[in-house]
Amino acid sequence: xxxxxxxxxxxxxxxxxxxxxxxxxxxxxxxxxxxxxxxxxxxxxxxxxxxxxxxxxxxxxxxxxxxxxxx
Numbered sequence: 001x002x003x004x005x006x007x008x009x010x011x012x013x014x015x016x017x018x019x020x021x022x023x024x025x026x027x028x029x030x031x032x033x034x035x036x037x038x039x040x041x042x043x044x045x046x047x048x049x050x051x052x053x054x055x056x057x058x059x060x061x062x063x064x065x066x067x068x069x070x071x
Contacts, residue, residue, distance in 0.1 A: 002066070002070070003062075003066060005063065008059060008062040008063060008066065009059055011062070012055050012058035012059045012062060013055055015058060016051050016054045016055050016058060017051075019051070019054060020047050020048075020050075020051045023047050023050060023051075024043050024044060024047040027043045027046065027047065028040070028043055031043075
């Protein structure tokens with residue numbers, strides 16, 4: 001069964017939303033170990049930037065693999 005572009009995007013967004021939460025919690029726990037001290041607001045902003053990049057990456061890879069599958 002072929003996955004539509006919309007469903008590819010929805011899957012990517014859902015995946016990244018979960019990843020966003022994991023990333024922010026990880027940053028809060030790990031940054032101080034490396035001497036990096038950031039506020040919650042900074043962690044949320046950094047997480048947001050990585051989230052946008054992750055959505056684009058995930059969507060592009062999904063579409064690439066779908067194109068390969070169809071051929």
